[in-house]
Amino acid sequence: MVLGFSIALIIFSLLMILLVLLHKGKGGGLSDMFGGGAMSTGGGSAVAERNLDRITIVVGLGWFASILVLGLVLKYQS
Numbered sequence: 001m002v003l004g005f006s007i008a009l010i011i012f013s014l015l016m017i018l019l020v021l022l023h024k025g026k027g028g029g030l031s032d033m034f035g036g037g038a039m040s041t042g043g044g045s046a047v048a049e050r051n052l053d054r055i056t057i058v059v060g061l062g063w064f065a066s067i068l069v070l071g072l073v074l075k076y077q078s
Contacts, residue, residue: 005070012063019056029036
């Protein structure tokens with residue numbers, strides 16, 4: 001059980017790093033590298049950015065839940 005949640009935590013952590021780097025900041029960010037800067041004036045980028053926000057929130061909640069469950073499992077494991 002500990003191994004499963006540890007693997008899930010690693011996967012969620014890597015996904016969080018990737019998703020945060022894809023967000024467009026004040027200066028652009030890595031999303032410009034993947035074509036986000038070319039479509040920044042179009043209406044489609046607002047939908048893509050909103051979906052990226054939602055995906056980041058869901059992955060963040062999964063990351064947080066993995067940490068909580070792993071902590072509880074390790075605390076009560078004897």
